[in-house]
Amino acid sequence: MTITQDSSAPLVAVVGATGAQGGSVVKALAESNKPYRVRGFTRDSTKPAAQKLVAQGVDVVDVSLVLDNVKNVFKAFEGANMAFLMTAFMVHLDAERETAEGKMMIDAAKAAGVERIVWSGLSNVTKISGGKYTHVVNFDSKALVTDYGRQSGVPFVDVQAxxxxxxxxxxxxxxxxxxxxxxxxxxxxxxxxxxxxIDAERDYGLYVVHVLEAAVFPDGEEVRTGEYLTMEEIALQLSQATGKQIVIDPMPMDQFEKEMTAMGLPPVLVLDLTDAYSAVGEFGYYGGKASPSVEGLFRTPTSWFEYAKTADWSKVLA
Incomplete structure (x- = not known):
């Protein structure tokens, strides 16, 4: 089924439509056997990725999702029946801003009368670790938005990448x-x-559309995505897929910090990464919660081996 212009089809507002996650949502909506109108939000509708969406029938809207532009943000959601929301921490590296912008989008969707919201959140690492790891700010800031969304009164599901x-x-x-x-x-x-x-560009949208199409929308739930593999399994399958011998060689954390700093990463991001790796190793990526499920998806997600087999590693494994 292709994206339609038929006014009887539900209108889905998709934030970040030219990015990995939002683009994957648009792709999955187009692949679904149900008709959808799609309004894609982007910061620049002139770029090739946006024009490609226009050619596919997406209503591409230029909108800056910042607090200073709140009136236009509210206007952009008008008429939408469903919404996929996400934030872009890596653009500004400001956790407080990310939380504020996420809440603003929820308010805008609610004001527009949106019936179902799917949000791209992450776990609160500070809570999961009992306060041991407090610098994974791009996880914690999204978790605060999740809490706000669940209290908004709009049916709300967190689909974690x-x-x-x-x-x-x-x-x-x-x-x-x-x-x-x-x-x-x-x-x-x-x-x-x-x-x-997870191959986010290909497959993240599968989980979002599965939730949007649920006969009973799982309000308040958390959906986890991906194929759980150990680092050892990741290296082994990458070796098998590429024909190169690849092993895991754990790096001491202090050396990792020095190397990330030498690469020019801002201090907030270095702290974020070091705490994130420590927290995953000790508490798990999803904080020990149940493994992701692919049950009910309209196609099987790409496995790590399939991704590794088809990806271009020529520059990485030169």
Missing amino acids: GWYASNFMNPGQCPVKRPDGTFAIRLPVTPTASFPI
Whole structure:
């Protein structure tokens, strides 16, 4: 089913429509066997990704989702029946701003009469760790938005994104070549630490659309996404998929901090990452909650092995 312009179809407002998560939601709405009108929010409708959405029938709206633009934010949600909301911490690295903007979007969706909200949240690491790890601010700030959304009076579900498969393409997280020709993933976690791997661009939207289409909307629930694998399994499957020998070589946390600082990462992000890896290793990515389920999705998500097999590793594993 393609995206429709038929006024009888529900209108879904999608924040971040040109990004990984929002773009995946649009993709899944287009793949569904049910018709949808889609309004995609973006900061720049002239960029190629936005124009591609226009060609697919998406109503692309330029809107800056900041507090100073609150009137236009409220206007952008008018007429929507459902909404997918997310924030972009990595754009500004300001946890208080992220929480405030998330709450503003919930208020705007509520004022517009939206019947179902799906929010891209994350766990409160400070609470999960009993106050031991307090610097994973991009998790905690989203968790505060989740609390607000559950109290808004609008049916609200938190669909949490797992660990992006594409993270292993990024500097500081990708395999590093060693003198003997093998490659090592050097992160401050043990080989037995588990991560819920997800190909976010392809598959995150599957979970969102599954929730939006639920016969009984699971108001207040938390949906977890991804395929749980240990670091050891991640390295083994990447080796099998690429034909390269890849191992886990845990890095001491103090060395990781120094390397992230040397790469030019802001102090807030260095602290965030160090506490995040520590918390995952000790308490789990989802704080020990049940593993993600794929039951009911209209297609099977991409596995880590499938992602590794089809991704272009030529620059990473040169």
